[in-house]
Amino acid sequence: MKGLGELERSIMDILWAENAPLTAREVGRLIEDRDLAPTTVMTVLDRLSRKGFLTRTRDGRAWRYQPAASRDAYVAELMLEALDMTGDRDAALTRFARAVSGTEAEILRKALTELGEE
Amino acid sequence: MKGLGELERSIMDILWAENAPLTAREVGRLIEDRDLAPTTVMTVLDRLSRKGFLTRTRDGRAWRYQPAASRDAYVAELMLEALDMTGDRDAALTRFARAVSGTEAEILRKALTELGEE
DNA sequence: GTCACCTCTCTACAGGACGTAGTACTACCC
DNA sequence: GGGTAGTACTACGTCCTGTAGAGAGGTGAC
Numbered sequence: 001m002k003g004l005g006e007l008e009r010s011i012m013d014i015l016w017a018e019n020a021p022l023t024a025r026e027v028g029r030l031i032e033d034r035d036l037a038p039t040t041v042m043t044v045l046d047r048l049s050r051k052g053f054l055t056r057t058r059d060g061r062a063w064r065y066q067p068a069a070s071r072d073a074y075v076a077e078l079m080l081e082a083l084d085m086t087g088d089r090d091a092a093l094t095r096f097a098r099a100v101s102g103t104e105a106e107i108l109r110k111a112l113t114e115l116g117e118e
Numbered sequence: 119m120k121g122l123g124e125l126e127r128s129i130m131d132i133l134w135a136e137n138a139p140l141t142a143r144e145v146g147r148l149i150e151d152r153d154l155a156p157t158t159v160m161t162v163l164d165r166l167s168r169k170g171f172l173t174r175t176r177d178g179r180a181w182r183y184q185p186a187a188s189r190d191a192y193v194a195e196l197m198l199e200a201l202d203m204t205g206d207r208d209a210a211l212t213r214f215a216r217a218v219s220g221t222e223a224e225i226l227r228k229a230l231t232e233l234g235e236e
Numbered sequence: 237g238t239c240a241c242c243t244c245t246c247t248a249c250a251g252g253a254c255g256t257a258g259t260a261c262t263a264c265c266c
Numbered sequence: 267g268g269g270t271a272g273t274a275c276t277a278c279g280t281c282c283t284g285t286a287g288a289g290a291g292g293t294g295a296c
Contacts, residue, residue: 002253007255025272060263078197082200094190096226107211122283157285179291
């Protein structure tokens with residue numbers, strides 16, 4: 001996988017937040033802060049789907065874009081990818097476990113427990 | 119933090135593997151596969167220390183480079199950074215916990231347990 | 237002392253990713 | 267049939283990275 005640029009991430013965030021597939025125009029309307037040309041949004045949407053982050057389906061003349069995977073899946077994949085980088089996965093995992101805050105450690109513990117019960 | 123390029127990572131790997139601080143020449147000797155100019159290695163070492171990945175100390179005319187942090191720390195930080203990207207950390211963590219393989223889940227569980235006992 | 241050599245710093249350049257957008261073509265509505 | 271919306275294609279500046287040369291300054295050999 002590859003990382004995302006800043007604008008790419010903003011757009012992914014919009015699409016992840018929305019549940020329905022959006023057109024370029026709709027996405028553009030949802031980025032108020034920046035004053036982007038419509039073609040800019042279209043270009044980025046196109047690149048994102050080319051990279052596999054988005055799926056698109058026709059809606060009349062327009063395309064509707066939606067995330068190919070959930071944000072959680074993306075984040076989890078990034079984390080696994082980072083983990084793959086090390087020679088000593090155990091050490092990295094241990095260090096990671098120590099670094100997450102209390103509540104999150106709880107979440108992790110719970111998820112792992114459920115995992116064990118399945 | 120920022121990601122590393124391919125050559126940058128190779129060089130970090132060498133320095134992480136070694137326990138002693140190395141000079142550019144020594145690092146260059148340890149990358150056999152590629153036939154790099156000495157200045158190339160020096161440039162990359164310089165960039166890495168400028169980015170904070172390496173520390174360097176004088177040794178006569180030469181610099182000796184060593185990692186500023188362990189690879190585990192780096193990996194853990196990357197993982198945390200990925201985690202920061204999501205709005206719903208819990209969901210991402212849960213998904214991550216489900217994605218790690220059995221033995222690693224065990225490691226995580228153990229680290230978390232020790233954490234709880236402290 | 238001078239020459240060869242090592243290492244450093246500075247500068248450079250090509251390729252790719254990303255932000256940004258214009259242009260030209262097409263299809264639809266009224 | 268002209269405005270409008272949407273597309274595909276093309277383009278350009280910037281930054282990062284891989285790669286390396288040129289020039290400066292010290293060091294040891296002779």
